[in-house]
Amino acid sequence: MILKIYDTLLKTYGYQDWWPVSTTADPFLEISLGAILTQNTNWKNVEKALQNLQTKKVLNWKTLQKINISILQELIKPAGFYKRKSTTIKNFVKTINPQKKENITRQTLLNIKGIGKETADSILLYGLEKPIFVVDTYTKRLFSRLGLTKKDIKYDELQKLIQDKIPKNTHIYQEYHALIVKHAKEHCKKKPICTKCPLESLCNKNVII
DNA sequence: AGCCAGGCCAAGC
């Protein structure tokens, strides 16, 4: 079933080729900042913040390590929660050594205050190309509505359930997560739009969260 | 004009 959902979404929407990263000199850094900035935030707002960082030539490790935090806050303000996120970014660039990416583990990232499971896994999957499935609210909502899981399933439990059912392959994990986001924005919204839903035949519509 | 967005943490049971 998990695979059938993937196939159906892929057939419907095509390859997403995520993570949406503007051609930058340092994809790992930009992906990591994007993952932090998008916490509970619309991606459009994240783009504005990243654009500010780009324009002000701040989107590099050295500058971020040195920059005055109040200036950083001004630049990322469009992404919201800017006080908290600026601290997280500071913690991140202080802790991570971009020369030694091979040493970065999930636990390394989780030890950074402000980085939780989803953010850590996004950095691992898209920034470091490790086969770790990213669970988010969209994922929980979709699988719960499809009747496959309880709506209050825990992060690690849902992650394991999905990883056990699909090939352990970075590209597939990246693509599947991106397709879920796409689908959740088009149909499986908080207030679902079930008309023309590609998963209609697989879905138990009685379960509306 | 509200409601919502690709979470996380601290505090209180």
Next chain:
DNA sequence: GCTTGGCATGGC
């Protein structure tokens, strides 16, 4: 352990 409230901006 689990639940709740706070964090903030911009789009629709």
